[in-house]
Structures are given as structure tokens and as C-alpha cells.
Amino acid sequence: MDEAREFCRRMYYGPLRIEPVGDAPRIDFSADVVLLGPITVGEVGYGTDIRVSIEALETAYHVLVPLTGVLRSRHRGAVAHADPTRALVYRPTGDIELDWPGSCRLLSVKVERAALEREVDAALDQRVVSPLPLGTGFDLVDGPGRTWAALVRLLLSELCGPDGLASQPRMAARWRDMVVSGLALTVEHPYGEEPAGLQGPHRPRTVKRALDAMHAEPGREYRTRDLADLAGVGVRVLQEAFRQHVGMSPLTYLRRLRLDHVHAELSRADAGQASVSEVAYRYGFTHLGRFAGAYRARFGVTPSQTLRDRR
Structure with a gap:
């Protein structure tokens, strides 16, 4: 468990607490995590029930995509659940608590705050506030969420393989940009077609x-x-x-x-x-x-x- 904590703190967040649920559980932690510029992409599982506590992210947005099992989350006073049909999205404000069962293995995607905000701003061509007022999650069954999750899984698989296209620096950079721009077009927010969501005129x-x-x-x-x-x-x-x-x-x-x-x-x-x-x-x-x-x-x-x- 100590090794799992240290690994996740090093790759994701320092003020991260991971505690097992129950007495003397058997842990079967495994993770493939890759840092690629402003994004950190990983597939993580603990093999036993745990509780995770994270202080306000501050510098990043984060997306959790369960591949198996159901994840329970508390963030900014709201309780939400994620499973293979729906992802969770976290803004860089407010502490996070996760009830993570051993049956849940997930994709964990961290995106630097400035990178996603810049991409949303460019995609909408209008002024946005920081942090972005994102929804708590998005659908993984249909629409852009399904495509984005598939893109992330493919990128991680390619990066962890020895001879994939993503091992080439130019291709990795383009794939990284696709992940950020794809997320900007996938997350739920009040901008776009809702006039009440506009925070200012189009920038010249x-x-x-x-x-x-x-x-x-x-x-x-x-x-x-x-x-x-x-x-x-x-x-x-x-x-x-x-x-x-x-x-x-x-x-x-x-x-x-x-x-x-x-x-x-x-x-x-x-x-x-x-x-x-x-x-x-x-x-x-x-x-x-x-x-x-x-x-x-x-x-x-x-x-x-x-x-x-x-x-």
C-alpha cells in the first residue's frame, strides 16, 4: 500500500491519501501511467476496496473513466457515481473523496489547468472564466464521450508498447493535442449555444x-x-x-x-x-x-x- 501511495503521489498529486477499507485487505495494485506534456494518462486499479482523499487540485482538471465497477465520488458538496457508462470530471477547486471498490479499474486523466482552459477558449472563440464551470461528468455510451475515452485508451496502449506510432515524438505530440482538444469538446459547460453562459464578447x-x-x-x-x-x-x-x-x-x-x-x-x-x-x-x-x-x-x-x- 505504501508503494501504491508513493507512485500515485509522484505521478498525480502530492496531498493524496489512500486508505484501505476493512481489516488487513489483500492489495493487488497495478498501474500504467504516462506523463505527456500537459496530460497524465493512466490505467489504475487497486484490487481491494479503498478510500481516496485529495485536496483541491488547483493546477489541473481531472477525468475518471471506469472500465469496470462503480466509483462513488464526493466533490464540492455533491455525490456522484461513475461506471463504464459515465465518466466523472473534477474542477481544480474543492477537496475530493472517492469510495473505490476493488472491482473498479479505471482510466485516470489529468490535464493541466491552463491547457484545457486555453483549448476551450480557442474552440468557442469567446471569453471564458477560470476555473471552467464544468459539469460533473459526461456520457461514455454515445457521442463524443465514447470517442474520447476510446482515444485515451488507444493512446495509453500505444505509449506503453515498444513500437507504436505514439512512440514517435511528433505523433505523440499530435495525439496529446487531440486528447486535450477532444476533452474541450466533450465536457459539459454553459458556453456555446446558451446565451446566458457567455462571459464576454468574441475576442478580436x-x-x-x-x-x-x-x-x-x-x-x-x-x-x-x-x-x-x-x-x-x-x-x-x-x-x-x-x-x-x-x-x-x-x-x-x-x-x-x-x-x-x-x-x-x-x-x-x-x-x-x-x-x-x-x-x-x-x-x-x-x-x-x-x-x-x-x-x-x-x-x-x-x-x-x-x-x-x-x-
Whole structure:
């Protein structure tokens, strides 16, 4: 059981508690888990009844797809069940408790928060809030949910095999992008055709060009003038467009984006092999004092605490 806990904490979340249900149960834990850029995909089973407790995810969205058995979940005050006909979706807020029977084996898919939010934003071409107001699950029998789950299973099978197409870096990257974009089109949310769900007007191309540039190279030393040139407008025009359609200035958005990237990297890093300063420098933070203050203001903990906890 200790080995199972350590494995899942290392691959998924640091503040993860796994406790057996009953007296001296026999555990038959097995898991195939692959980290591929902003997604972590795995097939996991314990072979005995357990209870799992996870603190608020903060940096990721998570999907559980039972292949066998029934999973009972408590999240944000709501109780939900998942089985091979319906997946569960978790937002990066609120603690999670799972009653996981030994008969349940499932696909566990973690997607970095910024990656899914960016994909939903791009798919809808309209402003969305963070965290996304997603539904608690989606159907696995018909529609896009069935296709998405099949895609994830195939990707995991290919990545775990020695000679599959997914072992080629370019193919793996494309498959990874398909998983994220497919999930963005599968999850239930209030955007799209529901007018009441709109959080703002469509973003103009000038704003999207600047956003695309920042997301493509978050560590690059951009000035507002650089972003305005990429967008094909003047500095004042870009700043006003960001104020109206993003709710902040371009450089404020860039700083938040960089902080999110640092947080995500520290959350999955090995505390013995990673350095806070190295990660911060890589994302353009050259003044470590100001960086640490901004980080704590955004996430409520210091960078070193995140690395130590290995969230």
C-alpha cells in the first residue's frame, strides 16, 4: 500500500491519501501511467476496496473513466457515481473523496489547468472564466464521450508498447493535442449555444494573436510593443483591447501565465532534482524576490512549499 501511495503521489498529486477499507485487505495494485506534456494518462486499479482523499487540485482538471465497477465520488458538496457508462470530471477547486471498490479499474486523466482552459477558449472563440464551470461528468455510451475515452485508451496502449506510432515524438505530440482538444469538446459547460453562459464578447483577432504568441513562448522576454507588433496594432490599441476582452493588461496576463506554468512544473517535479530558481528563470522571472511574492499572492503558498509538497 505504501508503494501504491508513493507512485500515485509522484505521478498525480502530492496531498493524496489512500486508505484501505476493512481489516488487513489483500492489495493487488497495478498501474500504467504516462506523463505527456500537459496530460497524465493512466490505467489504475487497486484490487481491494479503498478510500481516496485529495485536496483541491488547483493546477489541473481531472477525468475518471471506469472500465469496470462503480466509483462513488464526493466533490464540492455533491455525490456522484461513475461506471463504464459515465465518466466523472473534477474542477481544480474543492477537496475530493472517492469510495473505490476493488472491482473498479479505471482510466485516470489529468490535464493541466491552463491547457484545457486555453483549448476551450480557442474552440468557442469567446471569453471564458477560470476555473471552467464544468459539469460533473459526461456520457461514455454515445457521442463524443465514447470517442474520447476510446482515444485515451488507444493512446495509453500505444505509449506503453515498444513500437507504436505514439512512440514517435511528433505523433505523440499530435495525439496529446487531440486528447486535450477532444476533452474541450466533450465536457459539459454553459458556453456555446446558451446565451446566458457567455462571459464576454468574441475576442478580436488582435487579442488572439497576442495570446497565441504568449502561450507558444511564455518564457520569452516580451514587451508590450513586441506583442502589439505581432498583433498588427499600436500599443494603446492592444492595451485597450486586452482591458475590454481579457480584463487585464497584456503583461499582467503574461505574468499570470508564467506563474501558472511555474506552479504546474513545480507541482510535478522531484524535490531532489528540481530548483525553484531554475524553473523561475526559465519562465522569465529574473528577480526572485518579486517572483516569490507574486507566486504566494496567486497560490497562497511559497514556490518552495509547492516543490516540497510535490502537488
